[in-house]
Amino acid sequence: VRAKHLVWIRRISQAFFLGLFLFLLVESRLPEDAYLQYSLVFSSDLDLRLSQPVTFFFQLDPLVWLSSLLSGHRLIQGFWWALGLLMLTLFLGRIFCSFICPLGTIHHIVSWVRPAIRGNRMTLANQKTPGHRIKYFLLITLLVGAGMGLNLAGLIDPISLLFRSLALAVLPAIGVGLKELFDVMAASDMKVLNYMSYGGEALVSPVFGYGYLAYKTAWFIGLIFLVILFLNRIRPRFWCRILCPLGALLGIFSRFSILRLEKDEATCTDCKLCSRRCQGAASPMPGQTWENAECLSCFNCFDACPEGALSFRFRWSPKSNRWPDMGRRAVLGGLVGGISLPLLGQLDGRAHHVSDPRLIRPPGALPEEDFLRVCQRCGLCMKACPTNVINPTLAEAGMAGFWTPHLIMTQGYCEYTCTLCGSVCPTGAITEISAREKIERPIIIGVAYINRGRCLPWSGNGPCIVCQELCPTSPKAIYLRKEIVPGPDHSPMLGNVPHVDLKRCVGCGICEHKCPVRGRPAIRVIAAGESRSLKNQILLTGSVS
Amino acid sequence: MDLNYPLTRRQSLKKIAQISASLAGAALGACPLLSQGLAKASTAGKGFIVEGIGSKQDYNIKDLAGKVFEAAGGIGQFVSRGDVVVIKPNVSWARRPALAATTNPEVVEAVIELCLDAGAKKVRIADHTIHDARRCFALTGVGIVAKRTGADLVFPRSSLMKRMKLHGHRLDVWPVFVPLVEADKVINLPVAKVHELSTLTLGMKNWIGGVGGRRNALHQDIHQSIVDLSRFFNPTLTLIDATRIMISNGPSGGSPSDVAVKNTLILSNDQVAADAKAAALFGYDPGEIGFIHFGQKWGLGTYDSQKLIQQRVVL
Numbered sequence: 001v002r003a004k005h006l007v008w009i010r011r012i013s014q015a016f017f018l019g020l021f022l023f024l025l026v027e028s029r030l031p032e033d034a035y036l037q038y039s040l041v042f043s044s045d046l047d048l049r050l051s052q053p054v055t056f057f058f059q060l061d062p063l064v065w066l067s068s069l070l071s072g073h074r075l076i077q078g079f080w081w082a083l084g085l086l087m088l089t090l091f092l093g094r095i096f097c098s099f100i101c102p103l104g105t106i107h108h109i110v111s112w113v114r115p116a117i118r119g120n121r122m123t124l125a126n127q128k129t130p131g132h133r134i135k136y137f138l139l140i141t142l143l144v145g146a147g148m149g150l151n152l153a154g155l156i157d158p159i160s161l162l163f164r165s166l167a168l169a170v171l172p173a174i175g176v177g178l179k180e181l182f183d184v185m186a187a188s189d190m191k192v193l194n195y196m197s198y199g200g201e202a203l204v205s206p207v208f209g210y211g212y213l214a215y216k217t218a219w220f221i222g223l224i225f226l227v228i229l230f231l232n233r234i235r236p237r238f239w240c241r242i243l244c245p246l247g248a249l250l251g252i253f254s255r256f257s258i259l260r261l262e263k264d265e266a267t268c269t270d271c272k273l274c275s276r277r278c279q280g281a282a283s284p285m286p287g288q289t290w291e292n293a294e295c296l297s298c299f300n301c302f303d304a305c306p307e308g309a310l311s312f313r314f315r316w317s318p319k320s321n322r323w324p325d326m327g328r329r330a331v332l333g334g335l336v337g338g339i340s341l342p343l344l345g346q347l348d349g350r351a352h353h354v355s356d357p358r359l360i361r362p363p364g365a366l367p368e369e370d371f372l373r374v375c376q377r378c379g380l381c382m383k384a385c386p387t388n389v390i391n392p393t394l395a396e397a398g399m400a401g402f403w404t405p406h407l408i409m410t411q412g413y414c415e416y417t418c419t420l421c422g423s424v425c426p427t428g429a430i431t432e433i434s435a436r437e438k439i440e441r442p443i444i445i446g447v448a449y450i451n452r453g454r455c456l457p458w459s460g461n462g463p464c465i466v467c468q469e470l471c472p473t474s475p476k477a478i479y480l481r482k483e484i485v486p487g488p489d490h491s492p493m494l495g496n497v498p499h500v501d502l503k504r505c506v507g508c509g510i511c512e513h514k515c516p517v518r519g520r521p522a523i524r525v526i527a528a529g530e531s532r533s534l535k536n537q538i539l540l541t542g543s544v545s
Numbered sequence: 546m547d548l549n550y551p552l553t554r555r556q557s558l559k560k561i562a563q564i565s566a567s568l569a570g571a572a573l574g575a576c577p578l579l580s581q582g583l584a585k586a587s588t589a590g591k592g593f594i595v596e597g598i599g600s601k602q603d604y605n606i607k608d609l610a611g612k613v614f615e616a617a618g619g620i621g622q623f624v625s626r627g628d629v630v631v632i633k634p635n636v637s638w639a640r641r642p643a644l645a646a647t648t649n650p651e652v653v654e655a656v657i658e659l660c661l662d663a664g665a666k667k668v669r670i671a672d673h674t675i676h677d678a679r680r681c682f683a684l685t686g687v688g689i690v691a692k693r694t695g696a697d698l699v700f701p702r703s704s705l706m707k708r709m710k711l712h713g714h715r716l717d718v719w720p721v722f723v724p725l726v727e728a729d730k731v732i733n734l735p736v737a738k739v740h741e742l743s744t745l746t747l748g749m750k751n752w753i754g755g756v757g758g759r760r761n762a763l764h765q766d767i768h769q770s771i772v773d774l775s776r777f778f779n780p781t782l783t784l785i786d787a788t789r790i791m792i793s794n795g796p797s798g799g800s801p802s803d804v805a806v807k808n809t810l811i812l813s814n815d816q817v818a819a820d821a822k823a824a825a826l827f828g829y830d831p832g833e834i835g836f837i838h839f840g841q842k843w844g845l846g847t848y849d850s851q852k853l854i855q856q857r858v859v860l
Contacts (some may be wrong), residue, residue: 456765474803516762
């Protein structure tokens with residue numbers, strides 16, 4: 001194959017996989033025509049599911065597989081994709097980075113569209129630096145940490161990072177902006193603008209999300225993404241070369257790659273075009289030693305060489321490639337980091353003491369310790385949730401649980417018959433349950449309690465039964481009883497006041513969400529009583545545990 | 546037309562047309578002719594109530610709905626060729642139809658087909674649901690009904706909620722779900738359920754699903770709010786789906802034991818009368834239910850069935 005063709009094959013592959021990633025990202029939400037697949041709607045119990053395999057890229061990601069295997073001792077569904085990719089890498093090198101990785105493609109585009117540095121300075125920028133070892137340090141920290149029970153891989157895994165950034169920051173930011181524009185148009189007196197608003201919203205919201213999506217700390221997620229993109233101005237594909245732990249993992253696995261760069265020093269005129277276009281700073285120039293583990297197999301050097309001094313060839317010799325240049329410090333630092341972080345992570349007391357009352361996990365979530373071992377913080381559950389209740393945590397779950405999902409009931413509520421989040425979780429941190437299971441077991445995520453000082457009927461400020469009306473269990477966990485309450489002029493009066501039956505409450509939070517007392521509602525849900533935890537129980541139940 | 550109440554755009558256009566027509570008529574000296582025409586229109590608007598009961602084991606809901614409309618003089622009486630009809634079911638909860646938390650999709654389908662047979666240009670289904678609308682429309686079956694019949698599903702969106710003057714006794718300005726106002730004919734299609742605060746939720750209370758805004762505050766004066774909203778929306782027809790009714794744990798239900806099968810449809814052009822008839826299915830005296838009582842008091846309709854043309858259909 002000629003070099004030019006190889007480069008074009010690469011570009012087509014990059015475009016395809018970036019497109020596929022964006023398509024699956026957009027499809028990670030309940031569509032408005034969710035009903036279309038359900039012709040049996042009249043008779044059966046249904047679980048609405050997404051129609052696309054939205055977890056594909058997570059299954060393909062060996063870092064997701066390895067970290068959840070090391071940390072949670074479980075094989076994620078569809079892990080053979082990742083296994084297959086590792087096998088491929090073993091023989092062909094880091095072609096994932098240049099042919100498939102959507103984040104890599106975005107970096108590639110950003111550093112290609114407007115390169116900050118040109119000419120000879122680019123050649124210099126594309127030389128290998130000791131900074132390249134940072135990614136090995138990060139990888140070792142992550143994997144050793146995972147082995148010790150702290151799984152932070154998702155924070156910097158490229159697939160999780162990209163999904164989280166786009167799903168929780170970029171798309172909602174654009175979507176809410178457009179929605180505001182449509183609202184202005186809808187409020188206009190001109191009929192044409194009204195229709196345009198309606199049509200525009202119908203067109204845009206399936207892509208950017210329905211309504212006013214909000215995610216806590218999304219600004220921070222977006223900021224990090226912008227910084228990572230900006231780093232391309234310092235050096236092309238800064239992220240891939242210096243920070244990406246998945247790239248480091250694939251670099252290590254490219255040891256036996258049979259696809260090798262052959263250099264012909266005799267024909268080389270030392271023009272350095274190969275170095276100038278090298279994406280990975282892998283020293284492609286004749287005279288330098290080719291860094292197999294740094295090479296992204298983008299075939300740019302092959303394409304750039306005017307003399308034909310470079311070529312990629314399959315060589316079936318048993319001789320293995322250079323071991324990646326990690327440096328002793330990166331390895332030792334990684335070991336120290338990997339051992340100390342899990343120990344430090346326990347110090348905020350989440351594992352051995354009572355958890356934060358606001359830490360309400362999605363229905364079907366594993367017990368906290370197991371949950372943290374496999375959750376990738378990718379944001380897929382948050383994107384899929386139809387009520388926008390699932391949000392990234394900041395400090396609620398401690399350092400170890402930063403950006404893991406939790407439910408903020410003032411922002412949404414967990415719909416009683418909805419089990420979508422568990423069906424999309426790539427690692428099974430939220431197990432897939434059916435609506436029947438959720439209702440009949442039941443799966444309890446917390447319990448509601450009433451603040452009588454704020455509650456309208458309890459404080460004698462008038463009738464209100466919103467929480468009771470909306471309580472979805474049968475019989476209702478919130479019931480009303482006539483009681484004497486203090487009236488407006490301190491005279492006793494008969495009020496119909498709500499009570500919570502702890503034996504029935506599942507913590508769905510619709511009461512908190514719809515309570516007319518906004519901000520800090522008169523009825524709130526806390527995590528106590530969640531069925532996934534043996535410790536966090538309130539009531540004495542029949543079985544001894 | 547009562548000018549104390551807000552006009553929709555269509556109504557105001559009609560009104561302007563009427564005024565200019567009457568001015569033109571006055572100029573031609575044809576006043577007596579016009580007033581004759583108006584008098585005729587008011588007799589045609591007499592209240593009626595039709596109760597349809599499916600007594601046979603395997604009665605067909607569509608046939609029953611057809612018979613009920615026939616008894617009321619045929620759907621053609623209410624829906625004209627070229628009309629845009631909006632149907633307001635109660636599909637507030639993402640629950641399967643058998644749990645009676647939502648309007649029976651077969652009834653919705655029957656009514657849409659009748660409207661289309663009558664020559665309606667477009668039929669829309671609109672509801673501002675409590676649960677997520679996508680899940681509600683899917684699980685309650687109205688989504689698939691819309692697909693089968695070609696009706697439009699209108700999703701509640703903030704841009705479709707417009708602040709309008711309700712001129713109610715309690716509610717003045719409130720965000721209204723626009724598609725329910727911008728139609729030629731409005732058919733209210735609620736399901737009959739119990740409710741802790743308003744005792745029952747029937748046709749009139751279904752209009753809480755027709756507005757946006759701080760709906761959870763309406764409960765602080767529920768009966769008057771219901772009457773204000775019913776007066777504002779003023780549907781062409783109310784068809785109460787009592788094929789299955791919810792007798793306990795309302796309005797969300799959730800268990801088959803909360804449901805009673807009544808195989809009944811109640812059709813009326815009088816909102817108060819329809820609700821009163823449905824209240825009897827639960828064993829209530831209509832006068833003791835606040836919003837029915839207020840509805841009559843404020844002249845929305847009557848629960849005195851003697852004042853109405855009554856029909857009964859048994860299938």
